[in-house]
Amino acid sequence: MNDATRTANNDPYEVETDIQSNTPLAPKRAHLQLAIEGMTCQACASRIEKVLNKKPAVYEVNVNFAGETANVDYDPAQTTPEQVTEWVNKTGFVANLQAADSLFAKSDEDTATVYPWRLIALWVCLLPFLVGMAGMLVGQGMAWMPPVWIQFILATIVQFGLALPFYKSAWASIKGGLANMDVLVVIGTVTIWAYSTYLWLTHGDGTLSSLLQSGHAGGHGPAVYFEAGVMVIAFVRTGKYLEERTKKHSLNSIDLLLSLTPDEVEQQQPNGDFHNVALQAVQVGDILRAKQGSRVATDGVVISGAGWCVESHLTGESVPLKKEAGDVLLAGALVENGSLLYRVSAKGSDTKLGDMVQALSDAQGSKANLARLADRVTAIFVPVVVTIALVTFGLTWWLTxxxxxALMHAVSVLVIACPCALGLATPAAIMAGMGVAARHGVWFKDAQSLEAAGNIDTVVLDKTGTLTIGKPTIVDQVMVDKSLAVDDVLQIAASVEAHASHPLATALINAASERNLPLMTVTDISVIKGAGIQANIEGLGVVKVGTAEFANLTLPKLMPKVWQIASTVAISINDEPLGAFALADDLKDDTPQAITALQDAGINVILMSGDKQSVVDHVAGQLGIEQAYGKMSPRDKASQIALLQTAGHKVAMAGDGVNDAPAMATADASFAMFEGTDVAQHSASARLMGESLMHIDAAQKIANATVRNIKQNLFFAFIYNCLGIPLAAFGFLNPMIAAAAMALSSISVLMNALRLTRFKTEVELNNTVSNTQTDSKRLTKT
Structure with a gap:
């Protein structure tokens, strides 16, 4: 078989074939993200999902209430993005396509200050009622309350003018077949307004003079409740406003990432001068300058100058990296020292930062499994609450x-019931958790991946490239055929291994290059998983490079100790062994710290490698890992993980090679190491953007904190409704208090989610302590 590619990382090899499959091709699947305007609670999100899921062309829909986005997978052969947008618009919401560069395009509307005029007008109308209620608190009775006709005018302006968005949303939800929270607000406040208007109009002799003279001063006039309806609408709208601000600003990690790129950059002109231009005007190939203290605006390559850059926004590692001519720069990097001239290689959404922003946006828009419970509850929430309110009204009227x-009790039930807190419980925590993870160099694929990582109790680790640096070197060799020099055997091995991508292969190729050994022409390349690689070299025959067994080599029993702890690569020609090389790979500097941190968190750490058992045992002994398995094929790893899952364990797998992909796909959660193969990164549920193994510890702890936060939010939301509705039904809460409590329930869920943004990893905590101690020493010396 010709032109085969190497499919292993640090594990053995596999034969690849070109056999054509008769299986029909799967239908094409396209993805789009929509920005949704007008959602007021989780029921709105559920309604959009319900409508789109009925369309044959739509495969999957996830609507994120907190993020106000919809991720839609559809068949491009049956529909278009414009048609999907139109379907959403018909449900009563406004959907806009998110273009590739839309996240990076800052419009005047995005940066302008928008004042909540409707909310301000609401509180202006509420002010006279607040004055009247203050009079009641200081013993003035109803003396400070405005006349009833003024109350009627203010309440009518609020009810049918300023509260119009509630009506639009309620009507749209009813048309969509799934009532939302605004239906409860409208029913409750309209009932209060209608009942109070009826009492006012039927009071006295019915003349205009009688209506205008009626009031609370002196204890005369009907007992109306206009203030209750106005206060309910004002409190609910205030809660919505605070909720929207929190979602768009405090919880929005995307805005924080986008702010890392400057609006203006220094661009080199044809005459060599530098002018400030807008970032959007920059094109690929332009030459820009980044000075000390500034941010790199685009991805690029340094053409002159030198400096130190911090790329913690992508890698989670705050250690400055030296950059000089020929080095790659990443958008958003902070130039801590020096000055750099670089040529733009990518801008906007095409940069590494752009990829991260899009990945984060997609992940935040996905839905965790814990959210399914809230979805089921909100789907029936409003009808159940309306039924409870009707029963409350009937029973209270009958008993009293x-x-x-009876009316006030029923309205209190309608107002205090809040599906918003349930709807926000999961997505708010997911948004915050995803943002924190991204800040620490962990890119979760979706919400389910983050949730799975938060529940793991076992981590399976690959060896080469995961625990070790992944750059082994030759530490010893043994030659069977004494007629061949070491360099001759190395040249043959490197020529075959040049068609592989394994770290051990790279080590042999590098060694040959250092010795200026030219590579030979090879043909008929085959990769054998679990063994090695073979090829034909003209004039020599079939060359095999791989395990000792594969090369038909039996090593002497009395070998130097290094052979017990180093990986072995053997070579043969026509099944006649030539010799073998011992290759050793150093552990990453922070590997022991990472293993200890995981074990301290109660995580069982297991080492699985395709390397020989003696090498695996040596590495495990260095790190204090009790369970270590060597000579594991990709299938063996996947099978062992499946056995752990059968025993009830939640398993995560970390690796960086193609041969790790089966195990990653089997595990509950998986982490692809930095610069791992494309297959590994696509198989993994999370990508680690730094070389440090501490990223795994950070990913697990952040995910665990997020899952705890979700459970806390759901518990609070359920308890709030379970306690609030009975208290309102029995008259312990009037409509005003119920409205305030309802608004606070959503805000409290968001505030709890915001606690995640203050999360610090063990490394950050250690750095904080170290900096504090350093500052203390300086003060002492001073």
Missing amino acids: GMVDT
Whole structure:
């Protein structure tokens, strides 16, 4: 077989074939993200999902209420993005396509200050009622309350003018077949307004003079409740406003990432001068300058100058990296020292930062499994609450004989019931957790991946490239055929291994290059998983490079100790062994710290490698890992992980090679190491953007904190409704208090989610302590 490619990383090899499959090709699948305007609670998101899921062309829909986005997978042969947008618009919302560069395009509308005029007008109308209620608190009775006709005018302006968005949303949700929270608000406040208007109009002799003279001063006039309806609408709208601000600013990690790129850059002109230009005007190939203290605006390559850059926004590692001519620069990097001239290689969404922003946006828009419970509850929430309110009204009227008391109890039930807190519980925590993870160099693929990582109790680690640096070197060799020099055997081995991508292969190729050994022409290349690689070299025959067994080599029993702890690569020609090389790979500097941190967190760490057992045992002994398995093929790893899952364990797998992909796909969660193969990164549920193994510890702890936060939010939301509705039904809460409590329930869920943004990893905590101690020493010396 010709032109085969190497499919292993640090594990053995596999034969690849070109056999054509008769299986029909899967339908094409396209993805789009929509920005949704007008959602007021989780029921709105559920309604959009319900409508789109009925369309045959739509495969999957995830609507994120907190992020106000919809991720849609559809068949491009059956529909278009414009058609999907139109379907959403018909449900009563406004959907806009998110273009590739839309996240990076800053419009005047995005940066302009928008004042909540409707909310301000609401509180202006509420002010006279607040004055009247203050009079009640200081013993003035109803003396400070405005006349009833003024109350009627203010309440009518609020009810049918300023509260118009509630009506639009309620009507749209009813048309969509799934009532939302605004339906409850509209029913409750309209009932209060209608009942109070009825009492006012039927009071006295019905003349205009009688209506205008009626009031609370002196204890005369009907007992109306206009203030209750106005206060409910004002409190609910205030809660929505604070909720929207929190979602768009405090929880929005994307905005923080986008702010890393400057609006203006220094661009070199044809005459060599530098002018400040807008970043959007920059093109690929332009030459820009980044000075000390500034941010790199685009991805690029340094053409002159030198400096130190911090790329913690992508890698999570705050150690400055030296950059000089020929080095790659990443958008958003901070130039800590020096000055750099670089040529733009990518801008906007095509940069590494752009890829991260898009990945984060998609991940935040996905839905965790814990959210399914909230979805099921919100789907029936409003009808159940309306039924409870009707029962409350009927029973209270029957027991007390007082229709106004019964009405207030029923309205309180309608107002205090809040599906918003349930709807926000999961997505708010997911948004915060995803942002924190991205800040620490961990890119979770979606919400389910983050949730799975938060529940793991076992981590399986590959060896080469995961625990070790992944750059082995030759430390010893043994030649069977004494007629061949070491360099001759190395040249043959490197010529075959040049068609592989394994770290051990790279080590042999580098060694040959250092000795100026030219590579030979090879043909008929085959990769054998679990063994090695073979090829034909004209004039020599079939060359095999791989394990000792594969090369038909039996090593002497009395070998130097290094052979017990080093990887072995053997070579043969026509099944006649030539010799073998011992290659050793150093552990990463922070590997022991990472293993200790995982074990301290109660995580069982297991080492699985394709290397020989003696090498695996040596590495495990250095790191204090009790379970270590050597000579594991990709299938063996996947099978062992499946056995752990059968025993009830939640398993995560970390690796960086193609041969790790089966195990990654089997595990509950998986982490692809930095600069791992494309297959590994696509198989993994999370990508680690730094070489440090501490990223795994950070990923697990952040995910665990996020899952705990979700559970806390769901518990609070359920308890709030389970306690609030009965208290309102029995008259312990009036509509005003119920409205305030309802608004606070959503805000409290968001505030709890915001606690995640203050999360610090063990490394950050250690750095904080170290910096504090350093500052203390300086003060002492001073």
